[in-house]
Amino acid sequence: MHQQDMTLMAHLLRRAGFGATRDELEAAVTRGYEAVVEELLHPGDAQAMPEDIIRRYHVDQSELRQLDAAGATWMYRMITTRCPLEEKIALFWHSLFATGYAKLNQARALLNQVDMFRRYGLGRFDTLLVELSKDPAMIIWLDNNNNHKGAINENYGRELLELFSMGIGNYTEQDIKECSRAFTGWTLGNAEYMAMRASKDSIWPYGRIAWHFTYRDADHDDGAKTFLGETGKFNGEEIIALIVRQEATARFISRRLFQFFAADDIDAEGEQVIQAMMRSYFDAGYEIRAVLRILFHSDYFKSKALYARVKGPVELLVGALRLAGSYRKPTLGAHQLAYQTFYMGQGLLQPPSVEGWHEGLEWIDSGSLLERINFIAKELSNLSNPGVRAIIDRLAAEDGGMLTPPQLVDRCLDLMGPLTVDEETRAALVAFATTEGDLNLKECQPGDASEQRVGNLLRLVASSREFQLA
Amino acid sequence: MASAIRDKALVVIQLSGGNDCLNTVVPYTNDLYYDFRPTIHIASEEVLPINDAFGFNPSMGPIKRLWDEGKVAVISGIGYPHPDRSHFRSMDIWHTAEPEKIGQEGWLGRAIRTLDPKGDNVLTGVNFGRGLPRALGCRGVPVASVGNLETYGLFPDLQDEQARQFALETFAKMYGGAAGSDMVKSFLGQTATDALKGADILRTAPAQYTSTVAYPNNPVAQNLKSMAQVLFADLGTRIYYTQHGSFDTHSGELATHAKLWQEVSGAVGAFMDDLKEHGREDDVVLFIFSEFGRRIRDNGSGTDHGSGGAAFIIGRAVQGGMYGEYPSLKVEDQLEGDLHFNNDFRCTYSTLLEQWLGLAPAPIVNGQFEQFACLKASAA
Numbered sequence: 086m087h088q089q090d091m092t093l094m095a096h097l098l099r100r101a102g103f104g105a106t107r108d109e110l111e112a113a114v115t116r117g118y119e120a121v122v123e124e125l126l127h128p129g130d131a132q133a134m135p136e137d138i139i140r141r142y143h144v145d146q147s148e149l150r151q152l153d154a155a156g157a158t159w160m161y162r163m164i165t166t167r168c169p170l171e172e173k174i175a176l177f178w179h180s181l182f183a184t185g186y187a188k189l190n191q192a193r194a195l196l197n198q199v200d201m202f203r204r205y206g207l208g209r210f211d212t213l214l215v216e217l218s219k220d221p222a223m224i225i226w227l228d229n230n231n232n233h234k235g236a237i238n239e240n241y242g243r244e245l246l247e248l249f250s251m252g253i254g255n256y257t258e259q260d261i262k263e264c265s266r267a268f269t270g271w272t273l274g275n276a277e278y279m280a281m282r283a284s285k286d287s288i289w290p291y292g293r294i295a296w297h298f299t300y301r302d303a304d305h306d307d308g309a310k311t312f313l314g315e316t317g318k319f320n321g322e323e324i325i326a327l328i329v330r331q332e333a334t335a336r337f338i339s340r341r342l343f344q345f346f347a348a349d350d351i352d353a354e355g356e357q358v359i360q361a362m363m364r365s366y367f368d369a370g371y372e373i374r375a376v377l378r379i380l381f382h383s384d385y386f387k388s389k390a391l392y393a394r395v396k397g398p399v400e401l402l403v404g405a406l407r408l409a410g411s412y413r414k415p416t417l418g419a420h421q422l423a424y425q426t427f428y429m430g431q432g433l434l435q436p437p438s439v440e441g442w443h444e445g446l447e448w449i450d451s452g453s454l455l456e457r458i459n460f461i462a463k464e465l466s467n468l469s470n471p472g473v474r475a476i477i478d479r480l481a482a483e484d485g486g487m488l489t490p491p492q493l494v495d496r497c498l499d500l501m502g503p504l505t506v507d508e509e510t511r512a513a514l515v516a517f518a519t520t521e522g523d524l525n526l527k528e529c530q531p532g533d534a535s536e537q538r539v540g541n542l543l544r545l546v547a548s549s550r551e552f553q554l555a
Numbered sequence: 556m557a558s559a560i561r562d563k564a565l566v567v568i569q570l571s572g573g574n575d576c577l578n579t580v581v582p583y584t585n586d587l588y589y590d591f592r593p594t595i596h597i598a599s600e601e602v603l604p605i606n607d608a609f610g611f612n613p614s615m616g617p618i619k620r621l622w623d624e625g626k627v628a629v630i631s632g633i634g635y636p637h638p639d640r641s642h643f644r645s646m647d648i649w650h651t652a653e654p655e656k657i658g659q660e661g662w663l664g665r666a667i668r669t670l671d672p673k674g675d676n677v678l679t680g681v682n683f684g685r686g687l688p689r690a691l692g693c694r695g696v697p698v699a700s701v702g703n704l705e706t707y708g709l710f711p712d713l714q715d716e717q718a719r720q721f722a723l724e725t726f727a728k729m730y731g732g733a734a735g736s737d738m739v740k741s742f743l744g745q746t747a748t749d750a751l752k753g754a755d756i757l758r759t760a761p762a763q764y765t766s767t768v769a770y771p772n773n774p775v776a777q778n779l780k781s782m783a784q785v786l787f788a789d790l791g792t793r794i795y796y797t798q799h800g801s802f803d804t805h806s807g808e809l810a811t812h813a814k815l816w817q818e819v820s821g822a823v824g825a826f827m828d829d830l831k832e833h834g835r836e837d838d839v840v841l842f843i844f845s846e847f848g849r850r851i852r853d854n855g856s857g858t859d860h861g862s863g864g865a866a867f868i869i870g871r872a873v874q875g876g877m878y879g880e881y882p883s884l885k886v887e888d889q890l891e892g893d894l895h896f897n898n899d900f901r902c903t904y905s906t907l908l909e910q911w912l913g914l915a916p917a918p919i920v921n922g923q924f925e926q927f928a929c930l931k932a933s934a935a
Contacts, residue, residue, distance in 0.1 A: 186643060187641065187643035187644050187647060188641065188643075188644060190641050190643070349739075395739065424685070424686070427686055428685050428686040428687075428700075430687075435643070437657075437659075437689070438657040438659065439657070443694070446739060446742055447694065449742065449743060449746050450697060450698075450746065451677060451697045451698075451699065451746055451749045451750035451753060452687050452697070452698060452699060452700045452750070453687075454743070454746050454747055454750055455708070455709060455750050455754070456685075456686075456700075458709060458747075459709065459710065459711065459712070462710060462712075463710075463712045507732055507734065507740070508732075509728070509729065509731075509732025509733075509734075510729045510732065512728075513725050513728035513729045513732075514725065514729070516725070516728070517721070517722075517725040520721075541718065541722065544710070544722065545722060545725055545726065545729070548709075548726055548729070549729050550729065550730060550734070550740050550743045550744065550747075553743060554739070
């Protein structure tokens with residue numbers, strides 16, 4: 086298989102998903118780039134670890150009250166899904182519409198929101214915003230249940246414009262008020278009763294809180310509103326229709342998608358790509374799928390975007406686990422995975438504020454870097470992990486199982502990616518491998534010295550700077 | 556280093572989960588206490604009295620000893636307006652010193668930034684425990700988060716020391732490369748180098764440590780021992796942080812609460828003994844807090860989330876005594892069934908920041924707050 090095709094496909098699968106094992110990569114290259122892009126954009130049956138299996142083994146993941154259990158549930162899905170873009174886009178929206186456990190005290194409501202992102206995340210942006218406005222977790226997070234006719238609460242109205250669509254400078258304070266008025270009545274069913282039940286300690290027992298959306302016409306301000314220069318008796322849907330029509334919205338969404346899927350920083354060429362994304366946003370009736378398609382097919386994405394992003398902690402961890410082949414079955418201690426990304430700086434389902442996480446280089450500090458490297462180094466050097474065994478089997482099968490140090494390093498870099506690394510990185514790895522001479526994997530027993538050598542090398546490849554980058 | 560750095564250090568112990576202050580500083584002569592706490596109370600003959608009206612939980616022996624030495628300040632009725640009874644939100648409030656909106660920076664992260672604006676010493680603040688608490692989080696401020704001091708650093712899972720050294724050498728080579736003009740790779744390289752440097756320095760601390768003090772074998776005591784090791788190694792660390800829990804005693808409170816306080820008190824006692832043995836008692840002040848108190852009325856097996864709590868400041872530099880007002884238990888004085896706070900926690904923060912660390916508190920705690928006179932003026 087052509088090395089260039091492999092490199093490009095690995096890049097696509099890292100960005101639109103969480104990376105690929107060698108087997109997955111070869112199968113994808115056979116299907117071809119265009120076909121794979123379409124498969125990604127049209128998630129079908131995820132065939133992820135079934136929920137009843139998870140619940141049978143993980144009692145805590147039955148009720149999903151607690152944060153670590155809920156995070157682990159989502160992790161299992163990300164690790165075992167056959168439709169990675171469905172999870173990646175959910176992660177994108179989760180980061181953007183950052184709704185946090187801190188205020189809700191209820192993890193199930195957050196997972197319901199994530200499920201909504203799966204269903205609507207690649208579709209029309211206006212549909213997604215309407216669903217978001219009805220999402221109970223969001224309603225509570227931004228206090229829209231306290232937004233009443235005659236006594237508006239501007240929190241959701243403001244953030245909808247500032248953080249979720251157009252961005253500051255594209256609307257006025259008056260627009261915020263009118264927007265808030267339009268969303269009066271968009272509230273929780275039986276809110277007072279739910280609040281009473283929550284007042285003691287909303288985390289438990291199971292089933293105590295069942296937030297759902299209800300529209301209270303009596304509490305809705307149906308008067309005339311002037312929003313972004315248009316006047317009418319706007320309800321929430323009409324406001325959203327006006328929002329998504331704006332160029333500022335197209336730019337905002339295209340930029341955020343670009344930064345999440347292509348590159349942390351936007352240069353002049355990146356601006357051109359964003360312009361193209363904005364055009365497709367309008368041409369396709371605000372469909373996110375179309376915007377991503379343009380991006381994935383752009384020359385920029387296929388060349389300049391390689392390694393142009395720092396992996397977020399969840400991305401890094403899930404990618405490492407998919408490569409290592411661990412946690413494909415219910416595994417004791419899976420809830421620890423949620424803690425791990427928290428130590429790395431990204432607590433799933435608990436963004437620090439509605440602004441979400443600061444990405445790119447801000448993921449990296451002296452504490453988080455050690456946590457990131459230690460976790461993946463340990464996982465990818467563990468000889469009992471199926472993915473690691475698969476790498477060793479491939480090494481043993483090719484070249485009769487005999488490899489010189491440079492060959493070993495190059496093959497490992499290939500099988501872990503393929504990864505493109507600096508000369509210094511490669512030289513350091515080769516020097517490491519050379520100390521023990523040529524490697525003979527023929528007729529070696531599982532876990533013996535030859536395999537240990539491979540494990541140690543994989544540890545260092547996983548620890549490299551380049552592996553931290555998407 | 557030519558000279559030992561002896562600037563004052565602050566040790567913060569977070570009691571996670573909401574400590575029941577009524578059973579910590581017990582109003583053992585108040586009938587209302589026994590009325591509201593038919594099941595979950597400390598009998599008056601069991602408390603360790605600190606005066607005619609209040610006594611410590613019987614598990615707090617070492618802290619009672621320190622109280623008798625005049626080294627313990629109890630801040631009663633500590634809290635903030637519109638109490639939040641959610642663990643996460645309330646802890647965030649304490650961490651960011653921002654009760655009214657979502658804070659972005661930790662108060663101690665800001666303090667570290669003020670103490671060391673250029674980040675010259677990556678060990679100015681050290682957390683003992685995994686994952687950085689938000690109190691220490693501040694963009695651009697490096698803080699070490701140490702799970703286990705002896706193995707802190709890269710590849711702690713590699714048992715073979717030789718293999719580990721070899722891996723570390725290769726790692727250093729990979730990250731030491733100039734990376735040309737690639738800003739991202741340079742930053743990764745610099746950060747990794749800082750982290751390893753910090754780890755290398757920190758790991759010298761246990762090696763240099765000698766002491767006759769025996770710390771109990773539980774996480775909080777071992778963390779305080781690690782703090783002592785780092786302190787005596789004079790690495791320039793000013794802020795130490797750790798947490799213990801869970802104090803969220805909705806059920807089975809009496810036994811759990813007793814055990815937790817036995818652990819915390821034992822740890823604090825050993826730590827203070829260690830400071831004394833090494834002649835460092837004047838250099839350190841401890842601050843113990845929790846994110847909220849618990850309900851006045853018990854639920855039959857434990858207590859639920861409340862508000863208004865107690866905090867402790869401990870050290871030789873402390874002017875021992877009770878500060879703030881002990882909240883009234885009378886129904887008309889309660890706040891939604893809870894103890895009514897009477898002093899904002901930012902007053903205590905300001906006290907520690909200005910009187911102990913010598914920092915201007917207002918920018919750190921987002922406002923001016925009246926301070927307590929609980930630190931001896933002579934501790935200069």
